Amino acid sequence: MELWYTEKQTESFGITAKIRETLVTEQTDFQKLDMIDTEEFGRMLVLDGMVMTTIKDEFVYHEMVAHPALFTHPNPKHVLVVGGGDGGVIREVLKHPGVEKAVLVEIDGKVIEYSKKFLPEIAGQLENSRVEVIVNDGFMHIHDHKNTYDVIMVDSTEPVGPAAPLFERGFYQGIFEALKEDGIFVAQTDNPWFKADLIQKVNRDVKEIFPITRVYAANIPTYPSGMWTFTMGSKKHDPLQVDETQIPELETKYYTPRLHKAAFVLPKFVEDLTK
Amino acid sequence: MELWYTEKQTESFGITAKIRETLVTEQTDFQKLDMIDTEEFGRMLVLDGMVMTTIKDEFVYHEMVAHPALFTHPNPKHVLVVGGGDGGVIREVLKHPGVEKAVLVEIDGKVIEYSKKFLPEIAGQLENSRVEVIVNDGFMHIHDHKNTYDVIMVDSTEPVGPAAPLFERGFYQGIFEALKEDGIFVAQTDNPWFKADLIQKVNRDVKEIFPITRVYAANIPTYPSGMWTFTMGSKKHDPLQVDETQIPELETKYYTPRLHKAAFVLPKFVEDLTK
Numbered sequence: 252m253e254l255w256y257t258e259k260q261t262e263s264f265g266i267t268a269k270i271r272e273t274l275v276t277e278q279t280d281f282q283k284l285d286m287i288d289t290e291e292f293g294r295m296l297v298l299d300g301m302v303m304t305t306i307k308d309e310f311v312y313h314e315m316v317a318h319p320a321l322f323t324h325p326n327p328k329h330v331l332v333v334g335g336g337d338g339g340v341i342r343e344v345l346k347h348p349g350v351e352k353a354v355l356v357e358i359d360g361k362v363i364e365y366s367k368k369f370l371p372e373i374a375g376q377l378e379n380s381r382v383e384v385i386v387n388d389g390f391m392h393i394h395d396h397k398n399t400y401d402v403i404m405v406d407s408t409e410p411v412g413p414a415a416p417l418f419e420r421g422f423y424q425g426i427f428e429a430l431k432e433d434g435i436f437v438a439q440t441d442n443p444w445f446k447a448d449l450i451q452k453v454n455r456d457v458k459e460i461f462p463i464t465r466v467y468a469a470n471i472p473t474y475p476s477g478m479w480t481f482t483m484g485s486k487k488h489d490p491l492q493v494d495e496t497q498i499p500e501l502e503t504k505y506y507t508p509r510l511h512k513a514a515f516v517l518p519k520f521v522e523d524l525t526k
Numbered sequence: 527m528e529l530w531y532t533e534k535q536t537e538s539f540g541i542t543a544k545i546r547e548t549l550v551t552e553q554t555d556f557q558k559l560d561m562i563d564t565e566e567f568g569r570m571l572v573l574d575g576m577v578m579t580t581i582k583d584e585f586v587y588h589e590m591v592a593h594p595a596l597f598t599h600p601n602p603k604h605v606l607v608v609g610g611g612d613g614g615v616i617r618e619v620l621k622h623p624g625v626e627k628a629v630l631v632e633i634d635g636k637v638i639e640y641s642k643k644f645l646p647e648i649a650g651q652l653e654n655s656r657v658e659v660i661v662n663d664g665f666m667h668i669h670d671h672k673n674t675y676d677v678i679m680v681d682s683t684e685p686v687g688p689a690a691p692l693f694e695r696g697f698y699q700g701i702f703e704a705l706k707e708d709g710i711f712v713a714q715t716d717n718p719w720f721k722a723d724l725i726q727k728v729n730r731d732v733k734e735i736f737p738i739t740r741v742y743a744a745n746i747p748t749y750p751s752g753m754w755t756f757t758m759g760s761k762k763h764d765p766l767q768v769d770e771t772q773i774p775e776l777e778t779k780y781y782t783p784r785l786h787k788a789a790f791v792l793p794k795f796v797e798d799l800t801k
């Protein structure tokens with residue numbers, strides 16, 4: 252018998268992956284959580300029926316959330332990751348030796364628990380001494396920590412279910428206040444083929460709050476359309492003004508100093524969404 | 527009843543699209559040809575079970591085959607497209623007013639016939655007076671036309687079936703000889719997630735023949751992994767030496783002058799395939 256997992260990315264289009272084994276299928280307090288082992292992409296975390304991460308392609312998302320912002324800020328010491336319970340963004344953040352403390356605020360403790368158990372390649376740095384893991388509502392944490400962080404990364408699910416408030420203008424205002432005077436934030440903002448409206452809305456909201464707003468993109472095969480966008484809001488530092496020759500080479504598989512600015516050069520139809 | 531078309535892009539991974547209607551399903555002299563109407567991507571041409579083009583995302587592939595090479599060559603007048611019977615690349619080539627003649631050599635006349643009938647948005651320029659359409663083997667045409675073209679574009683299917691010879695070193699040598707002294711060629715070279723070996727092989731072969739070899743990428747949602755690569759071989763002109771400020775803005779949806787060089791900046795794991 253062959254078992255295939257199919258995700259409908261839209262009402263009429265999807266991806267399908269042959270699976271070896273189902274490791275977890277559970278309704279947590281917040282969402283449906285499935286952990287499956289696929290032949291093509293290895294182990295895969297699925298929340299509310301949407302692929303969150305896989306062993307084979309996770310590096311793209313996690314590197315591209317973390318490094319553009321951390322190499323735009325000249326001296327990031329205190330970093331907050333909202334969501335991201337699989338620990339992949341945290342792993343990338345810790346590659347920056349100047350980061351003294353990385354705080355992870357994940358609303359669903361089960362995501363952390365099962366990621367540690369089944370995705371150790373991704374979650375392996377959550378026990379690092381520079382990391383503080385908090386199981387709580389990111390919205391509340393932001394509200395309670397004014398002028399605290401150099402960089403804030405929003406590694407959320409889609410704007411349905413528990414992550415819906417993380418795409419509201421009020422959340423971006425809270426992030427602005429939780430950042431220090433030269434702070435930077437970045438959020439995953441879905442894909443331009445099926446969710447153009449979302450990219451436009453976030454862009455408008457962030458522009459109203461932050462002096463500098465930039466959008467960049469990366470290729471993630473298991474995410475809808477294969478192209479994912481990230482929106483950056485910055486109080487002072489512009490990612491496009493960074494001197495790429497001064498960026499050190501990290502151990503990465505996607506991000507490079509050469510890609511730092513190139514990732515912000517968008518296809519015409521995506522560029523048009525940010526105007 | 528719901529009908530879904532599923533393409534296995536690898537043995538264990540694929541895409542699936544809800545269809546409204548099957549318009550053509552036929553075994554031509556060269557390949558299996560299906561034309562279907564999908565809800566998400568509109569009409570879709572499928573050859574030997576692989577998506578070739580769709581109404582919704584065709585612009586990416588066609589623009590990105592045509593414009594990087596045509597804006598690297600300072601004065602392209604004679605252009606050859608090998609394959610590409612749907613006419614999409616020809617449509618983009620004709621956006622360059624300096625092109626006097628664009629020759630299409632497609633081995634399978636049925637692709638041309640059904641594209642004209644069912645994909646007029648794509649094939650609509652095949653009757654243009656600047657275009658010559660030849661139904662023949664591209665390999666033979668190349669062999670018979672030495673020192674003839676400024677730019678040659680290889681818009682082939684995957685390296686199985688009728689297109690297999692188009693990925694051989696001997697074909698690239700033939701292209702070199704069919705190009706004028708400052709000619710440029712470009713070929714689609716599949717995706718880096720599932721076909722890394724192919725990209726490496728083509729890169730090695732082209733490097734042995736052309737003084738300048740460059741690889742660039744674009745996001746195509748209906749192609750495997752969502753990221754597609756293109757390999758360019760050039761006798762004299764380097765796409766990375768082009769002055770982007772001198773590139774005129776065409777009517778495009780993907781390519782822009784700003785993207786001209788950025789498209790060549792590859793993720794680390796893809797960059798490594800080209801070394």
